[in-house]
Amino acid sequence: MYGADSVNDDDSERTAFRKAEKKYRLYYDHSTKSSKRKKQPRPVDLSEVIDFKSVLDSFNRNNELPPGISVLQRDFNQPVFCLENRPGFYFIPGVLSIEEQCQWIKESLTSFPQPPNRTNHNAIYGPIHDLFIAAKERKVFVEEESLSTGLDCNSNFPSGDVNASRWKFSEGSDVLSRGDTRKSVSATVLLRKLRWSTLGLQFEWSKRNYDVSLPHNKIPHGLCQLAKKMAAPAMPLGEEFQPEAAIVNYFGLGDTLGGHLDDMEADWSKPIVSMSLGCKAIFLLGGKSRQDTPFAIFLRSGDVVLMAGEARECFHGVPRIFTDEENAEIIHLEQQFSCEDDLCFLEYIRNSRININIRQVF
Ligand SMILES: O=C(O)CCC(=O)C(=O)O
Structure with missing residues (x-):
C-alpha cells in the first residue's frame, strides 16, 4: 500500500486509478544545464483537482456550489460538502482549529508512536x-x-x-x-522512515485484521471527543460514533499511499474519520472498481474527510504531498510553532503530512 519509489511503467496505466496515481505523483526531471545534474519536480496539471476551500469560499460568499457538489442538510456548525456521485463521502474543509492541528501534530510525533502502540x-x-x-x-x-x-x-x-x-x-x-x-x-x-503508528485496537497488517489480543491503550480521550464530534454528520441518526482504533499515517516528500479499501471494520454504516495535518496533499477517491476514474481532491491541514456507507467500498489513496512553500499551505503552522521549544515540530511538518484516521471497529 505504501510507496516512495517508481511505479512499474508496464502496470502504471492498467486501470483508471493507476493512471490518476501516475498523473499526480512526484516525478523529477533532470536538468543537465550545469555540470551538476539538478533534480526538478515535473510540473503537474492541477486544474481538475477539486478544491473544497474554494468551494467553501464561494458557498459562504454567494451560496453557490459547483455541479456535482452539494451541502449536507444536517445540523453542524459549518458546511459539510458531499459529492453527488459518491454517496457516503463527506468533506469538512478547515474544520480543525490551528490549536487543534498543532496539538495533534505534536501527539502524532511524541505519544502516538510510543509502545504498546505499534509502528512500521x-x-x-x-x-x-x-x-x-x-x-x-x-x-x-x-x-x-x-x-x-x-x-x-x-x-x-x-x-x-x-x-x-x-x-x-x-x-x-x-x-x-x-x-x-x-x-x-x-x-x-x-x-x-516512520510511516504509520496504530492507536487503540492494533491492526495486524500482515493478516489485514484487528488483533484484539495485542496489548493496547485506549485512544486518548481528547482524540475520541474530537472524532465523535466530527463523525456526527455521517452517523445514523441518534447514534454516537465509538472510536476504537486509529491509524496515523506519516508522509514525507515522495511518499504515497496506494489505492486501497478500508474494509476490515464490521459495520460500514459508521464513518472513518480522517484528519489531515501539515503539508497539502492530493487525495484520490475512486469508485467500487479500480476502473472507475477517481476524483482528485486537495487535502489541507485542518480538513476532515468522512467515509461511510457506500463510500466505504470506494478505492482511495494519496499519490502526492506538496512540501514547497507555495503549495504546502502551512504558514499558519509556521506561525504557531515559532517558539524555540516547538521548532523541532516545525522542522518536521515543513516537509511532511500526517493523517489520523479513526475507526469504530465493531
Ligand atoms: O492520508 C489520507 O488522507 C488517507 C489515509 C487512508 O486512506 C487510510 O489510512 O486508509
Whole structure:
C-alpha cells in the first residue's frame, strides 16, 4: 500500500486509478544545464483537482456550489460538502482549529508512536521509545552486540517484535568517535522512515485484521471527543460514533499511499474519520472498481474527510504531498510553532503530512 519509489511503467496505466496515481505523483526531471545534474519536480496539471476551500469560499460568499457538489442538510456548525456521485463521502474543509492541528501534530510525533502502540519499525527493531526526542537530540540507534547472539528473541516479544531490545539509542558522537562497527541508524532517519503508528485496537497488517489480543491503550480521550464530534454528520441518526482504533499515517516528500479499501471494520454504516495535518496533499477517491476514474481532491491541514456507507467500498489513496512553500499551505503552522521549544515540530511538518484516521471497529 505504501510507496516512495517508481511505479512499474508496464502496470502504471492498467486501470483508471493507476493512471490518476501516475498523473499526480512526484516525478523529477533532470536538468543537465550545469555540470551538476539538478533534480526538478515535473510540473503537474492541477486544474481538475477539486478544491473544497474554494468551494467553501464561494458557498459562504454567494451560496453557490459547483455541479456535482452539494451541502449536507444536517445540523453542524459549518458546511459539510458531499459529492453527488459518491454517496457516503463527506468533506469538512478547515474544520480543525490551528490549536487543534498543532496539538495533534505534536501527539502524532511524541505519544502516538510510543509502545504498546505499534509502528512500521516494530518488525525490524522491536518497540522504540521516544523516537522523536532521540531525533531531536541527534541520537543514533545501535544494535547491541552483547544481546545480538544467543537471545531467544521469540520468547519475550509479541509477533513482529522479534528483534526487540537489541537496539538502543546512543549519543551520536559516541558511536562515531569509536569507529564503531555495530549496525546503527540515526534517529533522524528512523523518524523520516516512520510511516504509520496504530492507536487503540492494533491492526495486524500482515493478516489485514484487528488483533484484539495485542496489548493496547485506549485512544486518548481528547482524540475520541474530537472524532465523535466530527463523525456526527455521517452517523445514523441518534447514534454516537465509538472510536476504537486509529491509524496515523506519516508522509514525507515522495511518499504515497496506494489505492486501497478500508474494509476490515464490521459495520460500514459508521464513518472513518480522517484528519489531515501539515503539508497539502492530493487525495484520490475512486469508485467500487479500480476502473472507475477517481476524483482528485486537495487535502489541507485542518480538513476532515468522512467515509461511510457506500463510500466505504470506494478505492482511495494519496499519490502526492506538496512540501514547497507555495503549495504546502502551512504558514499558519509556521506561525504557531515559532517558539524555540516547538521548532523541532516545525522542522518536521515543513516537509511532511500526517493523517489520523479513526475507526469504530465493531
Ligand atoms: O492520508 C489520507 O488522507 C488517507 C489515509 C487512508 O486512506 C487510510 O489510512 O486508509
